[in-house]
Amino acid sequence: MKKLLVMSFVLMLLLVVGCSGGKSESTVPEKTFTIDELAAFNGKDGAPAYIAVDGIVYDVTNVSYWKNGMHNGFEAGRDLTEEIKTKSPHGVSKMNGIPVVGKLTQ
Numbered sequence: 001m002k003k004l005l006v007m008s009f010v011l012m013l014l015l016v017v018g019c020s021g022g023k024s025e026s027t028v029p030e031k032t033f034t035i036d037e038l039a040a041f042n043g044k045d046g047a048p049a050y051i052a053v054d055g056i057v058y059d060v061t062n063v064s065y066w067k068n069g070m071h072n073g074f075e076a077g078r079d080l081t082e083e084i085k086t087k088s089p090h091g092v093s094k095m096n097g098i099p100v101v102g103k104l105t106q
């Protein structure tokens with residue numbers, strides 16, 4: 001009987017942890033950035049490197065292709081929607097799996 005109680009407690013715990021994890025993964029954080037605020041996150045002098053694509057702000061600080069906030073002549077801290085679509089060979093698919101930190105506002 002005691003074993004059964006312990007097992008149901010563990011099951012419930014797993015369920016709660018599983019549900020909350022799934023929720024936070026699919027939502028864009030509430031944080032918003034203006035284009036001027038975004039400029040500070042350029043990956044230089046220890047600053048994080050953020051880029052905006054289609055109104056979403058991504059953190060590329062730990063992306064190896066974005067060392068020191070630079071990638072093929074493009075700089076972090078900017079809205080690169082136009083550039084990734086018209087000047088890169090890969091397009092927006094490369095943004096899949098990059099951590100999202102917020103949204104871009106006017």
Ligand code: HEM
Pocket residue numbers: 051053060063065071072074080083084087088089090094095098
């Ligand atoms: C957001 C704006 C981005 C722009 C404007 C951009 C631009 C470019 C350009 C112009 C090239 C071609 C370089 C050449 O001709 O040698 C390139 C290649 C590449 N980029 Fe980006 N990029 C962006 C984001 C990213 C991100 C977020 C990643 C990785 C997570 C990435 C990974 C790569 C890789 C791996 C290549 C090598 C070619 C390929 O795999 O298609 N890029 N990028």
